[in-house]
Amino acid sequence: MNGIHDMGGMHGLGPIEREENEPVFHHAWERRAFALNMAAGFLGEWNIDMSRYAREQMPAAEYLATSYYEHWLWSLERLLVDKGLLTQAEIDARLAELRKRAVK
Amino acid sequence: MSDEHDHAEEGSPLTETELRVRALESLLVEKGLVDPAALDALIDTYETKVGPRNGAHVVARAWVDPAYRARLLEDGSKAIAELGYMGRQGEDMMVLENTPKVHNMVVCTLCSCYPWPVLGLPPVWYKSAPYRSRAVLDPRGVLRELGVEVPEDVEVRVWDSTSEVRYLVLPERPAGTEGWSEAELVGIVTRDSMIGVAKVQAPARGGRR
Numbered sequence: 001m002n003g004i005h006d007m008g009g010m011h012g013l014g015p016i017e018r019e020e021n022e023p024v025f026h027h028a029w030e031r032r033a034f035a036l037n038m039a040a041g042f043l044g045e046w047n048i049d050m051s052r053y054a055r056e057q058m059p060a061a062e063y064l065a066t067s068y069y070e071h072w073l074w075s076l077e078r079l080l081v082d083k084g085l086l087t088q089a090e091i092d093a094r095l096a097e098l099r100k101r102a103v104k
Numbered sequence: 105m106s107d108e109h110d111h112a113e114e115g116s117p118l119t120e121t122e123l124r125v126r127a128l129e130s131l132l133v134e135k136g137l138v139d140p141a142a143l144d145a146l147i148d149t150y151e152t153k154v155g156p157r158n159g160a161h162v163v164a165r166a167w168v169d170p171a172y173r174a175r176l177l178e179d180g181s182k183a184i185a186e187l188g189y190m191g192r193q194g195e196d197m198m199v200l201e202n203t204p205k206v207h208n209m210v211v212c213t214l215c216s217c218y219p220w221p222v223l224g225l226p227p228v229w230y231k232s233a234p235y236r237s238r239a240v241l242d243p244r245g246v247l248r249e250l251g252v253e254v255p256e257d258v259e260v261r262v263w264d265s266t267s268e269v270r271y272l273v274l275p276e277r278p279a280g281t282e283g284w285s286e287a288e289l290v291g292i293v294t295r296d297s298m299i300g301v302a303k304v305q306a307p308a309r310g311g312r313r
Binding site: 008010015017018024029032033036043056068076098 | 117118119121122123124125126127128129130131132135137138139142143144146147150151155192211213214215216224225227228229231232233234235236237238239240241246249250264268
């Protein structure tokens with residue numbers, strides 16, 4: 001499938017920015033998103049090709065506007081719902097709950 | 105960068121992304137699908153244990169041991185496993201030898217494939233749109249931008265890791281390191297030289313550790 005992820009040869013995506021002494025993770029949530037992806041992967045409900053495919057389903061504009069671990073998070077949520085491990089309703093409910101707690 | 109600095113200030117709202125991570129984690133833990141201790145162990149492994157020093161060990165061994173070098177080029181996965189490095193994202197390794205006539209560089213145009221057991225998790229620039237798009241379009245230009253001038257008579261080979269194969273570049277051993285021990289050589293092999301976007305430099309005279 002041709003999609004935004006298939007970037008080889010595209011023009012206009014800007015200069016390459018290398019960070020000196022780059023940390024493995026830039027934010028605490030990236031650590032959790034990484035580990036959740038790995039641990040959920042160990043459940044054996046999907047393989048690497050399926051998780052890659054899930055990542056490639058992200059809408060193109062969103063893909064370009066978000067960071068790498070946001071892509072991971074997006075695809076993890078899709079896979080968990082698609083495989084029936086979580087429902088979208090319970091994710092949305094938990095998010096609403098956490099948002100409410102966060103603004104207190 | 106520490107958590108204290110990049111995390112939301114005390115009392116300030118969490119971002120939508122942070123909330124989403126917490127939502128998924130709390131639900132998965134409650135259902136017993138993931139173990140919080142396993143999450144911590146995974147983070148610790150990839151943040152502190154697995155990294156480019158593993159790859160540097162492989163490269164330095166290849167530089168001092170011709171028989172190992174031959175095995176490494178023949179069957180990368182097997183020779184790397186000899187040194188104890190194996191696991192996810194390194195199941196099928198191929199080692200690419202840089203020579204005075206050939207310069208190899210590695211990209212994953214589709215995403216972020218990278219040899220975790222020997223290099224750890226990839227840096228942001230490797231996963232970024234600019235590198236992924238241009239590495240195959242203008243490799244010499246990309247190398248120049250990253251500080252490597254490859255002479256016209258040297259062939260540049262770009263390896264796109266879009267299958268299950270993961271690549272490790274075996275950089276050229278710099279002149280002036282004759283007689284160095286393996287441990288000393290490990291200290292000069294950089295991550296970027298093993299991706300093929302840098303050359304290994306020998307420290308100036310007197311800089312030897």
